[in-house]
Amino acid sequence: MGKPSEQRQEEIVISTIDLCAEQGVNKITTQVIADRVGVAQATIFKHFKTRDHVFEAVLRWLSGRMFKAVEPMFKSEASADVRLQNIICKQLEFASKHKALPRILFSDRLHSDSSVLKGIVQQVMARMTEAFTQLIQDGMDSGVFANQQSAQVMAKLVVSTMQGTLMRWSIHDYNFELQAEGQALYGYYMQALLANNPAPWSIEDK
Amino acid sequence: MGKPSEQRQEEIVISTIDLCAEQGVNKITTQVIADRVGVAQATIFKHFKTRDHVFEAVLRWLSGRMFKAVEPMFKSEASADVRLQNIICKQLEFASKHKALPRILFSDRLHSDSSVLKGIVQQVMARMTEAFTQLIQDGMDSGVFANQQSAQVMAKLVVSTMQGTLMRWSIHDYNFELQAEGQALYGYYMQALLANNPAPWSIEDK
């Protein structure tokens, strides 16, 4: 019966991720995926009910990976500002390794009404914002961050800035150093967080 | 000869903008546009060489309108912080009135390689970033903003945050108050800008 389904499914998912990174979402037909995997087009439908189910699996694979890379950092022992810096760094690193992520994020398939993909991204964003909120609140409680405004709004700023940066990266054909740019912006909201804190920390680019 | 071309062209552009706002980019076929305008599908091609040329005109129309709304504010007499606030407010207002903008911004048609649309957006973003940079530099020179870091990086933060917010708005089906959310975030980078301004200690620039 050929390769076991689970294995083949992952092959299809990973091939699709590679193809998305190379060419974007729209151009990736089931035929193109099949060619890359090295099977017939019809075989794709033995493993996924529809083309959209492939992309659903792709998005779950990517977000799963990202959470696995980032989640332990939220719970680390380091102080809140260091944790925040590390997480942002890790997210940028992940995105820069997976162009497929912005490609899917900025596809109209995702943004179109009642898309399953959109639901997944909503969940991921909600989870991320929640985690950032806690982290920042933590920093406020422990006196690392100034607590004159809402931790949640600050978390939204972090998430929005990340996404805006990905957008700019995509628009500029991925030809600036994502991590460097992202870190530079980080310096700014760090300032907003630390503002009025009675310590003259200077923020340096890394 | 029916309606003069210029008039019909604008009808097509505006109908397409409405349709994009309602249904996104992908679903808008030349047939759908023709139906909305009330002409035959073939007529579209009497006024635009290809479907993509329609979307090009749409994007130019939208960005032209946005610049017209925002450009005078860059040059107003008000102090830099007030100008910044007003411009961001205006941009958010514009976007909230034109869902078509995020819809086009997050379409893979735009993000795909060698897309004319992408080029237009690149230009608009470059122009915006440039204008923000000058505004912020202006604020630094006049002492309204602390000038410990690069005005250009700060400008990028403003633009990225705007785009990230649009992204979040789109992902959440446009059902939060864009302007309120945006203004809340504005409060934060304002803090970064004003931070340490009246403070006794002064941090050297980078």
Add this chain to the structure above:
DNA sequence: AATAAAAGTAATTAATTACTTACTTTTAAA
């Protein structure tokens, strides 16, 4: 070895849709 379930395929289908063609109608100007 027998066999049933799963994996695989070639060929086809059905739907979609940008764009063209060949023709008619409208309109502004000579």
Add this chain to the structure above:
DNA sequence: TTTAAAAGTAAGTAATTAATTACTTTTATT
């Protein structure tokens, strides 16, 4: 009023592509 150019149209065409069908091959289990 003539006329030529532009606007308009109905009816295609050709290309694309997700999904199905009807069939064959592989493989794990008994």
